[in-house]
Amino acid sequence: MSKTRMLAVAAASAIAIGLPSLAAAQGEVNVYTYREQKLIQPLFDAFTKDTGIKVNAISASSGLDQRIKTEGANSPADVLLTVDIGRLEDAVQAGITQPIKSDVIDKAVPPQYRDPEGHWAGISMRARVIYASKDRVKQDAITYEELADPKWKGKICIRPGKHIYNNALIAAVIAKHGEAKAEEWLKGLKANLAQKPSGGDRDQARDVAAGKCDLGIGNTYYWALMTKDPKQKGWTEATKVILPTFAGGGTHVNLSGVVLAKHAPNKANAMKLIEWLAGDKAQHMYADSVYEYPVKAGIEINPIIAGYGKLNADPMPISKIAEFKKAAANLVDKVGFDN
Numbered sequence: 001m002s003k004t005r006m007l008a009v010a011a012a013s014a015i016a017i018g019l020p021s022l023a024a025a026q027g028e029v030n031v032y033t034y035r036e037q038k039l040i041q042p043l044f045d046a047f048t049k050d051t052g053i054k055v056n057a058i059s060a061s062s063g064l065d066q067r068i069k070t071e072g073a074n075s076p077a078d079v080l081l082t083v084d085i086g087r088l089e090d091a092v093q094a095g096i097t098q099p100i101k102s103d104v105i106d107k108a109v110p111p112q113y114r115d116p117e118g119h120w121a122g123i124s125m126r127a128r129v130i131y132a133s134k135d136r137v138k139q140d141a142i143t144y145e146e147l148a149d150p151k152w153k154g155k156i157c158i159r160p161g162k163h164i165y166n167n168a169l170i171a172a173v174i175a176k177h178g179e180a181k182a183e184e185w186l187k188g189l190k191a192n193l194a195q196k197p198s199g200g201d202r203d204q205a206r207d208v209a210a211g212k213c214d215l216g217i218g219n220t221y222y223w224a225l226m227t228k229d230p231k232q233k234g235w236t237e238a239t240k241v242i243l244p245t246f247a248g249g250g251t252h253v254n255l256s257g258v259v260l261a262k263h264a265p266n267k268a269n270a271m272k273l274i275e276w277l278a279g280d281k282a283q284h285m286y287a288d289s290v291y292e293y294p295v296k297a298g299i300e301i302n303p304i305i306a307g308y309g310k311l312n313a314d315p316m317p318i319s320k321i322a323e324f325k326k327a328a329a330n331l332v333d334k335v336g337f338d339n
């Protein structure tokens with residue numbers, strides 16, 4: 001029997017017993033994503049159009065790494081998309097990853113945005129920045145260290161310190177200055193808060209616009225998204241984005257990243273998706289639809305994000321920040337930051 005005839009018989013048999021055909025099995029990739037599916041569906045659609053590979057996506061705000069772990073060797077997950085270095089590290093610690101071995105990824109993604117052992121790779125970046133009152137804040141430059149300066153007493157708003165975005169920032173301070181100085185800094189920041197840490201990043205811009213505080217801490221993309229929302233646009237009109245830096249360093253950035261699942265049943269297609277996400281088309285789409293910074297050099301930044309000023313990302317490897325994730329959470333508890 002010819003090879004073509006054998007494949008045809010196998011496909012017919014699969015259909016007869018209710019299993020996916022060989023063509024369908026070869027043409028799919030299963031993605032678990034912490035990113036809202038509506039935000040990234042355009043990327044999945046474009047990937048399918050370019051490759052013919054169908055993307056089956058499951059979206060959730062938490063628990064996906066543990067779900068994959070529980071599913072074990074029978075997990076259908078091929079790829080996990082995350083929105084923070086903390087969750088990338090959680091996936092590694094859960095034992096649900098395998099190394100991404102790809103010259104395409106090594107070339108497109110700078111080393112500081114990849115796991116040294118290959119278990120994750122950054123796809124896009126966001127910066128942790130200041131939403132400052134246009135009327136009440138005259139300066140256009142600030143350091144993260146300065147947030148603990150008593151001159152800002154009662155003037156800062158922030159979401160809880162235990163949130164993953166702030167956890168990464170605090171971990172970066174520990175990596176920069178050591179735990180003792182980071183604790184002193186966190187106490188100073190707490191003393192400068194206008195109110196108990198609460199809400200999300202958009203709420204900080206809302207409260208600055210309402211005069212409850214002069215500085216709010218949030219991610220770059222939220223401010224851009226608010227400019228497109230009629231109910232929130234006024235908050236951006238009352239604020240400006242300042243790209244803070246570490247003293248002697250750059251702006252703290254975090255990653256949206258990708259993991260290759262340990263038991264990926266469609267590994268070849270998973271690798272095609274991972275490499276496609278680091279390519280020019282996807283990087284442009286991330287920049288324009290999600291308002292993040294591309295990780296690949298040479299990709300144009302969305303005009304709204306570019307309007308913040310030139311991003312000089314801190315050169316510290318993101319993997320080093322991940323090392324202090326637990327220490328950062330402990331500091332939040334120790335100083336009673338969220339109380």
